[in-house]
Amino acid sequence: MDGSVRLEEVVMRFGDFTAIDETSLAIGSGEFFSFLGPSGCGKTTLLNIVSGFLTPSAGQVYIGGAPMAGVPVNRRPTAMIFQNLALFPLMMVFENIEFGLEVRGIDRRTRRETAERLLALVALEGVGPRRVTELSGGQKQRVAIARALAVEPRVLLLDEPLSALDLKLRQHMRSELKAIQRKTGITFIYITHDQGEALTMSDRVAVMSAGRLQQVADPMTLYRQPATGFVAAFVGENNRLEGRVIDRQGERVRLDAGALGELMGRTGPEVTLANGTPAALYVRPEQLRPVEGQAAAPTLVARVEAVSFEGAWVMVATRLEGSGEVLRVQLGNEVSRRYADALTPGQRLTLGFDPADAVVLPLDGSPRLDAATGEVVAGADA
Amino acid sequence: MLRQLSARFGGPLAAAILVLLGIWLIVMVTLPQLQMIDYSLRPNLLPDQRGGLEDGWTLANYATLFANDIHRTIFFKTLWSSVLVTLLTLAVSYPLAWYLAKVATPRQAALCILLLIIPFWINEILRTYSWFIILAFRGPLNEVLMMLGLIDRPIRFLSGDAGVMVGMVYAYILFMVFPVYNAIESLDDNQVRAARDLGAGTLRTHRRIVIPHAKPGIATGCIMTFMLAAGSYAVPALLGSPGSRWFTQIIYNWFFEGGNWNQGAAYAFLLLVLCIGFMSLVMRIFRVGLGDIAK
Numbered sequence: 001m002d003g004s005v006r007l008e009e010v011v012m013r014f015g016d017f018t019a020i021d022e023t024s025l026a027i028g029s030g031e032f033f034s035f036l037g038p039s040g041c042g043k044t045t046l047l048n049i050v051s052g053f054l055t056p057s058a059g060q061v062y063i064g065g066a067p068m069a070g071v072p073v074n075r076r077p078t079a080m081i082f083q084n085l086a087l088f089p090l091m092m093v094f095e096n097i098e099f100g101l102e103v104r105g106i107d108r109r110t111r112r113e114t115a116e117r118l119l120a121l122v123a124l125e126g127v128g129p130r131r132v133t134e135l136s137g138g139q140k141q142r143v144a145i146a147r148a149l150a151v152e153p154r155v156l157l158l159d160e161p162l163s164a165l166d167l168k169l170r171q172h173m174r175s176e177l178k179a180i181q182r183k184t185g186i187t188f189i190y191i192t193h194d195q196g197e198a199l200t201m202s203d204r205v206a207v208m209s210a211g212r213l214q215q216v217a218d219p220m221t222l223y224r225q226p227a228t229g230f231v232a233a234f235v236g237e238n239n240r241l242e243g244r245v246i247d248r249q250g251e252r253v254r255l256d257a258g259a260l261g262e263l264m265g266r267t268g269p270e271v272t273l274a275n276g277t278p279a280a281l282y283v284r285p286e287q288l289r290p291v292e293g294q295a296a297a298p299t300l301v302a303r304v305e306a307v308s309f310e311g312a313w314v315m316v317a318t319r320l321e322g323s324g325e326v327l328r329v330q331l332g333n334e335v336s337r338r339y340a341d342a343l344t345p346g347q348r349l350t351l352g353f354d355p356a357d358a359v360v361l362p363l364d365g366s367p368r369l370d371a372a373t374g375e376v377v378a379g380a381d382a
Numbered sequence: 383m384l385r386q387l388s389a390r391f392g393g394p395l396a397a398a399i400l401v402l403l404g405i406w407l408i409v410m411v412t413l414p415q416l417q418m419i420d421y422s423l424r425p426n427l428l429p430d431q432r433g434g435l436e437d438g439w440t441l442a443n444y445a446t447l448f449a450n451d452i453h454r455t456i457f458f459k460t461l462w463s464s465v466l467v468t469l470l471t472l473a474v475s476y477p478l479a480w481y482l483a484k485v486a487t488p489r490q491a492a493l494c495i496l497l498l499i500i501p502f503w504i505n506e507i508l509r510t511y512s513w514f515i516i517l518a519f520r521g522p523l524n525e526v527l528m529m530l531g532l533i534d535r536p537i538r539f540l541s542g543d544a545g546v547m548v549g550m551v552y553a554y555i556l557f558m559v560f561p562v563y564n565a566i567e568s569l570d571d572n573q574v575r576a577a578r579d580l581g582a583g584t585l586r587t588h589r590r591i592v593i594p595h596a597k598p599g600i601a602t603g604c605i606m607t608f609m610l611a612a613g614s615y616a617v618p619a620l621l622g623s624p625g626s627r628w629f630t631q632i633i634y635n636w637f638f639e640g641g642n643w644n645q646g647a648a649y650a651f652l653l654l655v656l657c658i659g660f661m662s663l664v665m666r667i668f669r670v671g672l673g674d675i676a677k
Contacts, residue, residue: 051579053575074578074582080576088573099582147580
């Protein structure tokens with residue numbers, strides 16, 4: 001059973017608006033693949049193209065190697081889990097799960113057996129004769145999964161299915177989904193704007209913005225080596241410091257950040273950074289730590305503005321003395337106890353980071369995010 | 383209720399509303415019905431016999447229907463034809479309601495609804511007359527069909543039930559389209575998409591998902607259409623032939639040609655009771671409650 005999905009130069013236009021810019025992508029059979037991006041980035045459109053609810057303006061979709069042009073929704077080897085689940089409220093749980101089998105003309109007994117087996121898979125034995133309206137949010141979620149799996153899809157499409165659940169349940173369902181995916185070996189294509197979901201569950205993640213793929217990589221790479229400024233800002237939290245390239249030696253880049261002095265960071269071999277061009281250095285809050293005395297690498301001097309206790313760590317909002325920009329610093333409880341005196345509003349703090357942990361990227365015109373709200377604020381930063 | 387009303391409108395206005403409502407319910411609805419029942423239970427007497435020995439309550443007027451073969455046949459034929467009218471109207475209205483609710487763009491839907499409503503600005507009798515012209519032996523419909531070569535000689539649409547059916551479907555289509563449209567519109571699009579995604583074709587999607595959801599609307603539309611059809615007078619009178627007499631025409635005859643109001647009242651009351659009984663039965667069979675319909 002080949003559950004691979006391939007998009008070949010897929011374009012989707014609605015009138016003058018281009019929802020999906022030319023996109024090519026190959027998703028392996030049995031892969032847990034996520035599309036991550038803010039709302040309106042085109043990820044749901046892409047899912048609808050794979051499922052067949054939308055016909056792309058150009059390009060081709062292949063599932064298991066077969067072209068899907070002209071294949072209607074009800075004949076594709078895909079099944080979808082909708083954001084609002086779209087369970088059939090007038091039917092009981094059994095009927096919901098058996099619906100797809102009933103369509104395929106499978107006899108009553110086999111249908112019931114399959115439904116029982118799937119209910120066991122999603123840990124919902126015994127709820128079969130109940131109405132779906134009587135179930136809790138998490139139970140409905142599981143019924144939706146069972147209903148989609150019943151038709152034995154080669155590709156399961158999930159459209160933000162956890163967004164309606166409470167935090168604890170959502171986190172629990174993540175591991176459950178991942179376990180179901182591993183057990184069934186079905187290709188999962190998962191749409192979300194929640195990076196936590198994408199990073200914890202996926203084999204690979206495609207970060208999308210404004211109808212374009214920004215980066216396709218495994219979660220670790222995405223976090224450690226973002227390819228664009230958008231990915232750096234959208235995945236995890238990042239401090240962004242602008243400057244100009246002084247010089248570059250292999251992966252090591254020196255940056256002239258004006259009033260902040262000289263900064264050092266790392267970049268990937270595929271990134272072009274000519275001397276003198278504008279660039280941004282991204283350093284994550286957890287990579288920053290207070291330093292005393294002479295430091296080997298460049299340091300940043302900032303004043304503490306607010307300290308918030310987050311349980312496992314402390315988040316310190318500081319303002320850089322040189323540029324007046326906000327710099328967020330995340331400190332472990334041990335470090336924060338050691339610097340308890342310095343971590344009060346108004347205190348001066350010298351912060352350092354390992355240049356190998358900071359990423360330098362060119363100002364490439366990719367969409368920018370508001371640091372405080374995480375919303376896209378501009379189409380381009382060039 | 384009184385407290386809510388007076389909170390919203392103030393005491394005097396709330397009282398006025400309640401009094402008007404009471405007058406309407408008692409004087410304009412309940413009393414005329416009671417009077418009709420009273421009429422139906424008394425023999426038809428000359429004015430000077432009223433209050434005399436023969437005046438008294440009797441079921442004789444009701445017995446007439448069961449004794450008269452022709453009237454009884456027409457009565458059941460009226461019920462049966464009304465069922466047919468209802469089913470035909472549903473068959474025409476359901477695709478239309480589906481199109482309006484789920485397929486059409488808002489502009490198309492608005493235009494379509496306007497086109498549906500405009501003819502209803504004209505009086506029902508005039509609309510029915512226009513069908514009389516269209517369906518006539520030498521009317522435009524026969525002309526067109528002959529011109530297209532579909533028939534070689536004109537059809538007498540108005541001599542059987544066909545004219546009555548067409549006229550009634552047309553007369554009551556809005557009473558069916560709007561409840562069904564409202565019901566379908568409230569269906570989540572994802573329900574339909576989910577059914578499609580799970581492999582269901584168009585027919586099964588409608589049978590298993592859309593129609594069960596729209597059942598209360600369909601029931602409302604059917605009840606209204608059935609009651610209107612069974613109680614219709616103008617359409618069968620204008621488009622019907624002697625062979626397609628409606629029970630309402632017999633009631634009319636008792637009142638205005640036979641001059642026997644008592645007998646007419648009994649027939650009218652029987653029609654009302656039997657129609658309500660029939661509707662309750664149908665609602666029970668389709669498991670639709672009054673509450674569903676009021677939604």
